[in-house]
Amino acid sequence: MKPLAVIVGANSQIAKAMIERWRDHYELIGIGRGPSGPGALNEYWQSDYSEVSLARVALAVAPRAPTLVFCAVGHLHSDTQMPEKKLADLERETLSHYFEINAVIPAMVLKYFVPCLDRAASARVVFLSAKVAGISDNRLGGWYGYRASKAALNMLIKTASIELARSHRKACLIALHPGTTATPLSAPFSKSLPPEKLFSAELTAERLCGVIEELSAEDNGRFVHWDGTDLPW
Numbered sequence: 001m002k003p004l005a006v007i008v009g010a011n012s013q014i015a016k017a018m019i020e021r022w023r024d025h026y027e028l029i030g031i032g033r034g035p036s037g038p039g040a041l042n043e044y045w046q047s048d049y050s051e052v053s054l055a056r057v058a059l060a061v062a063p064r065a066p067t068l069v070f071c072a073v074g075h076l077h078s079d080t081q082m083p084e085k086k087l088a089d090l091e092r093e094t095l096s097h098y099f100e101i102n103a104v105i106p107a108m109v110l111k112y113f114v115p116c117l118d119r120a121a122s123a124r125v126v127f128l129s130a131k132v133a134g135i136s137d138n139r140l141g142g143w144y145g146y147r148a149s150k151a152a153l154n155m156l157i158k159t160a161s162i163e164l165a166r167s168h169r170k171a172c173l174i175a176l177h178p179g180t181t182a183t184p185l186s187a188p189f190s191k192s193l194p195p196e197k198l199f200s201a202e203l204t205a206e207r208l209c210g211v212i213e214e215l216s217a218e219d220n221g222r223f224v225h226w227d228g229t230d231l232p233w
Helices: 013-022 051-064 092-116 144-167 201-213
Strands: 004-008 027-032 043-046 068-071 124-128 172-176
Touching (some): 004 051, 004 092, 013 201, 027 051, 051 092, 092 144, 124 201, 144 172
Parallel strands (some): 004 027, 004 068, 068 124, 124 172
8 A cells, every 4th residue: 555645736847747756656645726636646635725725635634644745835926926126125915925825824734734644654744945045045135025935934844843853753844945947936037047057847856756755754854955965044
């Protein structure tokens, strides 16, 4: 019997590529906003990511005790909104939107899916974060809402990892930076990048799966680069 993996944000480009790599190794449950998910999934739940919706999915998942939870939910820009370049660009509504998607929804994923984990297994909980969330690594400025909301995500992960070490001693929870990947999220900002610094979703998935497969309880609470090294908080 295959172990169970839950993929939140299952319709993102990176999640789809991860699902293809995991399809032979896990029973896959996907969660997303769209009416349907990738065909390789064994099960798909449409969700608006409200507490009620996530709690409903977690209730159905809990008896099956997943050993992997992967969250790819995130927001950087839209057709009408781009990352802020200066203080004058800040808007309350936009900041709230960044924090809702990049921090609040992941926090609710933690709340409802960590208790579902198989306590007897070396369970892994992985959230896609971003290198630009590193406060000590910020030398360029700008991107206020994205940086701050991803930094908030990192703090949520770090804090939850301390609790996880008490409740699920074999498990680990990490923030994982995927690198700049050729997806709609990065498209407006990747045109000037040299090819060797822009990765396909398939290559990103290969690298991330390699990192995730090697995780153990000793890695709990890390902020990890796609190459497996630590990133500065």
